[in-house]
Amino acid sequence: MHLDQEFIDGTDAYVWMYDPVPFWYYIAGGLILIGAIAVCLFPLWPPGVRKCVYYLSVAAAGFLGVILALAVVRFIVFVIIWVLSMGYHHLWLLPNLTEDVGFFASFWPLYHYEYRGEDTAAETDKPETDVDRVHSEDQTAGSETDSENSNSQAFEIIEKEDVDGAHETGDEKAESKKDINSEEGEEDEKDVLAEDSSCS
Known part of the structure; x- marks a missing residue:
C-alpha cells in the first residue's frame, strides 16, 4: 500500500482501509468536554x-510530597551508610521507587542490601594463577583450532603451480581423449573395411 492514489487500469489490487471511529470515542470526548466546562465553572x-x-486536591498533593520526600530520604540514608562503611555497605530503601515500573511495583521490595567489601574486591582483582593461565591457554588453543577447522572446511589454499599443473593435466587429458577417439575411429574403419571385403 502507498499514498499515491492513482487509479490506473492494471493488475494491481486496490485496498481501502476501513477503520471507523468507535462509538465510545464520542462518549469519552463528550465527557471530557463537559468536565472541562465544569472545571471552568468551579466558583x-x-x-x-x-x-x-x-480535600481531594490536598490529599493528592500530600501523596506527591510524600513520594518526593521518600526519594530524598532514601538517598540520604544510602549516602550516610556508604560514607560510614567506607563504601562497603550499599543499602537502598525502596529501590524501585524511581524506576520505570508500575505503581505497586515501585514500593516493592522494601529494601535492597549489598556488601562490597575487601573479599569481593579481592575476588575481582586476584592475580591469575598458573592453573588459570593454562586453562585460558587451552581455551584459546581450542578456539584457534576450531577456527582453523572451520576455515579449512570452508576454504582450501591452492598454490599457483598446482593450478597451472591442473590446467596442463587438463590439456593432456583432452589430448589423450582425442588420441583414444581417433584410435577408436580407426578401429571402426578397419572393421567396416573387413566387413566389406568379406561381403564381396
Missing part, C-alpha cells in the same frame, strides 16, 4: 462539593 459549584474537591 459556581455548591460549597459542599467545593470542600470535597479541596
Whole structure:
C-alpha cells in the first residue's frame, strides 16, 4: 500500500482501509468536554462539593510530597551508610521507587542490601594463577583450532603451480581423449573395411 492514489487500469489490487471511529470515542470526548466546562465553572459549584474537591486536591498533593520526600530520604540514608562503611555497605530503601515500573511495583521490595567489601574486591582483582593461565591457554588453543577447522572446511589454499599443473593435466587429458577417439575411429574403419571385403 502507498499514498499515491492513482487509479490506473492494471493488475494491481486496490485496498481501502476501513477503520471507523468507535462509538465510545464520542462518549469519552463528550465527557471530557463537559468536565472541562465544569472545571471552568468551579466558583459556581455548591460549597459542599467545593470542600470535597479541596480535600481531594490536598490529599493528592500530600501523596506527591510524600513520594518526593521518600526519594530524598532514601538517598540520604544510602549516602550516610556508604560514607560510614567506607563504601562497603550499599543499602537502598525502596529501590524501585524511581524506576520505570508500575505503581505497586515501585514500593516493592522494601529494601535492597549489598556488601562490597575487601573479599569481593579481592575476588575481582586476584592475580591469575598458573592453573588459570593454562586453562585460558587451552581455551584459546581450542578456539584457534576450531577456527582453523572451520576455515579449512570452508576454504582450501591452492598454490599457483598446482593450478597451472591442473590446467596442463587438463590439456593432456583432452589430448589423450582425442588420441583414444581417433584410435577408436580407426578401429571402426578397419572393421567396416573387413566387413566389406568379406561381403564381396
